[in-house]
Amino acid sequence: MTTVLAPVAGHVVGLAAVPDPVFAGGLVGPGTAIDPAREAAEALAPIGGRVLKLHPHAYVIAGEDGRAVLVHLGIDTVLLKGEGFRLLTGEGERVRAGEPVVAWDPAAVAAGGMSPVCPVVALDALPGTLTAILAAGPVRAGEELFRWR
Template sequence: MSVEVRSPVTGLAASLADVPDPVFSQAMVGPGVAVKPAAGPADAVAPIAGTVATLHPHAFVVASAGGTAVLVHLGIDTVQLKGEGFTLHVAKGDTVEAGQPIVTWDPSAVEGHGYSSVCPVVALDLTPESLGDLREDGQVAAGDPLFTVEGG
């Protein structure tokens, strides 16, 4: 069984290697895809159906029933914003459907504070070989497939 991981935001898909943070660009936490979000306020949505395992204003993890956990990080170093400009729509422990709004944020405001708004979407604790159908270029809408995780 495989899990289809969908884009949490509308924007331009890119390789994780393009993320300006070695934790992500070197896949230290896991493989995945980055999305450079479109400008303006938007919802970041759940990339898979599951349980909200971790929730911060700038990042969240959704874990599937099969154990696949997907991290969505809204921008780089955005923890420094201490939640400013991020509105949460769920709580840790909530069950969510793929495409359900998790956080409303404004990538343009993040960039206005001097941070990158790029969004790593990472399958935690997996090897690159676990992923298939990677979408690393071109426009994606929130909810479009980014990659699949085998066995999740």
Template sequence: MTTVLAPVAGAAVGLEAVPDPVFSGGLVGAGAAIDPAREPGRVVAPIAGKIVKLHPHAFVVVGDDGRGILVHLGIDTVQLRGEGFELLAAEGDRVSAGQPVVAWNPAEIEAGGRSPVCPVVALDAEEGTVSALAEGRVCAGDELFRWG
């Protein structure tokens, strides 16, 4: 069983609430999303493991069990080309669950006309293996869901 932590503070919502059909349709995988607090903050690793992909707007951490978690910061934020994001870790780094990876300000993302909602996806999770989804307010580092 993998416990996945909330990478940001805000309100936990289902992936179906994400304003992007790739995430809301479950095409990337199962998981949850967080409508983040509109204040500057640090995005933390949802699990312990290795950062195998790191873009300013998204990253993937793979645990020692081979399970990968994608954290995507906002929708269509790839178009920002890193503007408004500060990397606090590097691709290839080993991180502990709850360790800061990126700093950002969701209010700035929203002010630019994009949704700051953050999908948190269990990559390649089999149907029915994601459970105990959090509801309502969460803090960065709180349990968001379980995979297993």
């Protein structure tokens, strides 16, 4: 069982609320999404493991068991080309669950006309393997978001 933590504080809205058809349709994988608090913050590692991919706007952490979780900081934020994001670790580095990975400002993303909603996706997860998914409501960074069995 892998416990996946909320990488950011905010309000859980679910993948269907993500303003991107690929995430909303679950095509990337199952999970949920968080509408983040509109304040500068550090996005955390949702699980412990190795930073498999690291972009300013998104990252993938792979656990020792091979399970990988994608955190996407906002929608279409790749267009910002890293502006407003600061990497706090490096690709290939090991991180503990809850450790800061990227500093960013969701309010600046929203002010730029983009959605700051953050999908948190269990990559390659089989249907029905996510449990205890926090479907809606407030969440603090580092709190349990869902379990992957």
